[in-house]
Amino acid sequence: MVVAKKPQNTLLLWQAWKDDGDMDAKKQLIEHYLPLVDYAVNRMAIGLPKTVSKDDLGSNGVMGLIDAIEKFDYSRGNQFETYASWRIRGAIIDGLRQGDWVPRSVREKAKKVEEAYQLLEQKYMRSVTDAEISSYLNVTEKEFASILQEIAVTTVCSLEDPIREEEAETRLSLLVDEKAKNPDYKVHEFYLKESLIQGIDKLTEKERTVISLFYYEELSLSEIAEVMSLSPSRISQLHSKAILRLRGALAKHKDQLMQN
Template identity: 30%
Template sequence: MHTAYAEISSVAAVAYDMADEQRHLLAYVPLVKRVVRQLHAQVGGAVDREDMEQIGLIGLLEALRRYGVPDERFGAYAAMRVRGAILDELRRQDWRPRAVRQESHRMRDAVREFRRKLGREPSEAEIVSALGVTSAAYQEYLLAENAEQLASFDELVYELSNMPSDMQSPEAQMIARRSLEQALSVLDVREQRVIQLYYEFDLNFKEIAAVLDLTEARICQLNKGALRKMREFLQAH
């Protein structure tokens, strides 16, 4: 009698948990769509938007199951997990053709060498002129580079500060937040604005370019430089 009652209670609890999970999942679908809208603009339509949303929903479901009942911090945590799931799948599928990857690596090396010679961050016009490429080709390179840069930076930020609250002590969470605040402080005002618009307001690079009245290629350049500075700071501290 008691055993049967326990089994019925267990089944009821599972059904309730699934219904609750479904409710939370539906509540955060708009978050998935925002992340996909950001990333889809950066991969140039190489991956179907609906496929990216499906991957993002799987990432959201995993985030819910790992985190537990959503609270005010869950949105940031879920966005990081969703973005990470999509970027992981893009890398796994190797979405850029081999020739494009090779050209990207060649351009990356050339830009690094040009930067080293100048001793500063070159402008878009200087790079285009020095490398003998079109502005459109340089912008495509920047978008691809930023997709990779975002993936590695997201992983670092996730490790530092977006773990569920029950997986970090209050002291560890406070130190992580302070580290990120200090990392942001090494950026100039424009770099901080780009990071804020991307991570906090979920704008893609084209939208950020419109807000700041800059070219999309310049936003890519600012974003890449900002992420590099923050990553170097966080790894050094």
């Protein structure tokens, strides 16, 4: 997480903007927190097609930052950077979706692989192999690896999506602090956390390492490749498989909630 350097007058700027409607204060806040946009753009650009312009990502990110500044309630004492970061990411993702940058055929492949992981791992109650997934999908293991590479760009931000609109808490945040107790803790969030933990337990050692380095240590996929002495494409495949497995775990959690 990038934390913008806070000048001594940041609180005064928030007060001037929120309490007095000072547009100049709002402009200064936008300029002050722009590094959050740069960070999100550089991180999300990993693995995206070269046809996707960083300038376009940045423009959408700035819109997300402005939206965050307009909606943030500084009086509650929450950290703005956390709230703004997922707003920025959300705006960038919305822009990508509106631009239809991922062909429908790729999205359909990602969905089929996700469903395959969900069904087979529920059936066998363990982590399934590439060979088993390939057999289920009626493709060779080489073709499956190619599919993973093709759908890699659809799996980058899955864990960092917010649980609920208007809140900064993400699915990933539920795995971070085992001791924290929130008085507003929801039952379904508890089971969501359990589903994620169970899903991570089913990942292979390499997949868990990639998830840890990418989402917790915030290394890029190329940096992870160096750490693990693997090719960037192999790291991308491991990341995609891990995310698709976790999506399957979350889908199972959602189905259970609907039955209750």
